[in-house]
Amino acid sequence: MENKMKNKTAVTLLCASLCSTYSFADDDKVIYLTFDDGPINATSGLIDALDEAQIKATFFINAFHMYGEGDENEQHSQLALAKLLNSGHLLANHSYDHMLHNCTDGERSGAVYCNEVGLWPVKSYQDASTDYDYFELNTQKVLALLPNAESFPNFKMRTMARLPYTNAWRVTKTFKGDGLCATSDNLPPWDPAFSCDPQVSTNSSQVAVKISDKLASEDYKVYGWDFDWGPVNWGVDYPAETMADGIQMVESINQIVNTCPGKTMDPVNSRTQNLDCSDGLAANKVVILTHDFLFEDGPRGQGATINLPKIKSFVEYARAEGYRFDTLDNYAPQWQxxxxxxxxxxxxxxxxxxxxxxxxxxxxxxxxxxxxxxxxxxx
Incomplete structure (x- = not known):
């Protein structure tokens, strides 16, 4: 890791007025495209595709990639993050290491170990105080490498977060909810033997609730998602190649808009079981979750070759259906x-x-x- 850092290219951040404020009606149909688990090498090409489609997205990042600790193609992740900021996309907090410090056998821990054993969402949250600190650590680690990042208007790492694995919301005092079966205490959620009663929930998920409450008390907005743009089947050899195309995405979004979809989302570990959408803030809005690593050519398939063009077609079909795209800092429109x-x-x-x-x-x-x-x- 030390050699990796010594060889990193110096990065220049060009702070400018990057995030324009748009005037729009309260009944607009809005899509918020969000990307988790970067920055990695693939993030740079992803930004190019978003810029070509003339939209801005929200990125929930794990800074351990910038230190070569994420077990991904991440040699150029620092450059990718600088490009993200300079391009005006929103930078938000997803914890430093995606809670992989809790993936451990007592001796080994972290991304490499967890990828070997495949126990990512098992005992993911263990101590609310310790795990909460990984959100502030995430910010500190970014600023250690890019000291002027916080001067950017699109730097929201101290005010906007998403919990790893967990479809949790803390947006207003009423618009909030938790993924009460998001992570388990023993078996991975995809194991046929996994079961979860939201009325009892898992200890790991209950610790995550405490972290969401703590983030909200510190003036973070916590955002989950309404739709997961991921592989149709993770179990095939090249799952990235099974992602829906643009017109399929729009058809799916038309079916869920204004349904408070978190309550019925499948699988059960993706749900926000107690989500309260009654205050009306979520009307006509759809938050889409996807991941940077699904847009690279690599072990998961031809993500760059096949999926990057889908972004442009998705945007075109969505706009034709009357949707517009925005970043999550405008989930409620800016005051005018x-x-x-x-x-x-x-x-x-x-x-x-x-x-x-x-x-x-x-x-x-x-x-x-x-x-x-x-x-x-x-x-």
Whole structure:
């Protein structure tokens, strides 16, 4: 690992006004395309494909790839992360090592060991305090290599997170939920003998609930997903080659939009069993989960050759169906002056979400943070 770091190319970050604010109606249909488990070498080509499609995505990253600890093709992951920031895509927190410090036999641990034994979602969360610290460690490790990353407007590692393995949400005081069968205490969730009662849940999943609560108390927004754009069958020789194409994706999204899909998602470990979508914030929105490693040519198949072109076709079909694409910092639209706000509206302002208390026409000095008679801070 030391030699790997010595040979890394110096990276320049070009801080600029990268994240534009768009004006849009509250009834727009919006897709949030999110990528987990990078940055790896494949991330660079992925960014090129997203830029060609003229969309911005949200990346939930594990910085251990930048230190050569992720057991992936990651020699150029630092360059890929710099490219991600410079391109204006959103950078969010997925913990330093995807909780693989808990994948251990008492002597060995980490990605290499866990990939050998295949026990990723078993006892993934063990101690809420210790495991929580891996989110802050993730941020510190990025800043150690890219010290000015935090100056970017699209750097959200201290305000936005996703739990590894776990479809958990902490967006407003009511729009929240947990993956109560996300990880197990003994058998992998795909084992035929695995069973889980959400009323009892697993110890690992219950520890994850505590971490979600802690993140929310520290002003993070925790985002899960509504749809998993992954292989149709992970069990085949080249699973990356079985991912749905653009028109199939749009057809699937049309079926789940406005259904609060986390409650019924399969398999059971992907569900958010107690998700509450009643506050209306999730209306007309679909969060898609996928992974950087599915877009590379490698052991999982021709992900770059076959799947990168699917991004452009997906965007084209989705736009034809009336969807637009955005990043998760705009899950509630950014507050704007000189517009009418109604009692059902939500806005984002300075990385916080507010709901309207009183219908009004906004003015330049009526920002949500300074007008508590008009806006309620959602915690």
């Amino acid at each position: 002056q000189n517009r009418q706000y109604e009692a059902t509206n939500f806005v984002s302002y300075q990385d916080k979400i507010y709901s309207v208390l009183q219908a009004h026409y906004s003015q330049s000095n009526w920002q949500p943070s300074s007008t508590p008679a008009l806006w309620l801070l959602e915690k």
